[in-house]
Amino acid sequence: MSDINTLTRKAFIERFGLLFEHNPWIVAQAETMRPFADPEALHAGFMKVVAHSGPEAQLALLRAHPKLADKAQVKAGLTKESASEQASVGLNALTEAEFARFHELNTAYETRFGFPFIIAVRLAGGKAGILNAMETRLGNDAETEFATALSEVGKIVWLRLKDVVTP
Known part of the structure; x- marks a missing residue:
């Protein structure tokens, strides 16, 4: 996880932007939550962004x-x-x-x-x-x-x- 936690913002978004269909903004917002302890914490960070994004962004x-x-x-x-x-x-x-x-x-x-x-x-x-x-x-x-x-x-x-x- 240390390599993930030390990626530049741009590299982090490029690496994980593919996780969400045409919605790299989620990864961009989760990037600010670093460091992540493990992949589970990284996933939880991504899903926290989704959960707090509101119904309109979720629908999009x-x-x-x-x-x-x-x-x-x-x-x-x-x-x-x-x-x-x-x-x-x-x-x-x-x-x-x-x-x-x-x-x-x-x-x-x-x-x-x-x-x-x-x-x-x-x-x-x-x-x-x-x-x-x-x-x-x-x-x-x-x-x-x-x-x-x-x-x-x-x-x-x-x-x-x-x-x-x-x-």
Whole structure:
């Protein structure tokens, strides 16, 4: 952790900016909390910034996430991290029927909640687990789902952080 704690501000942001989809401001704010004792404390710092950022900034964070298995976003280009995570569970190689089901659920979810469905795909149990979670979470109330989506962002950030700090 000493190497992380001694990075310049710019180097810290460059190293960890990829953790949050298109939201490096979170990393920039957490940088001021150094030193961090361990990766868990670093993650907690990042999530503290999110927790204290307020509902509008949190909603913007959620809206920055890509839709899962969305052909248009795949064509437009996902972040390297999102593309890798989605590919790790086969979302880059769906049948037409699977793409159609993901599209249907993505549309229903975003219409209901105002942001894309977010899940830590590496922990979700593959395509079937993701589809099951999408169907189940569509039944949540808005407050519960907002909190669930932020929790999933935390899981995604933790997994990405482990990738960055683990040699």
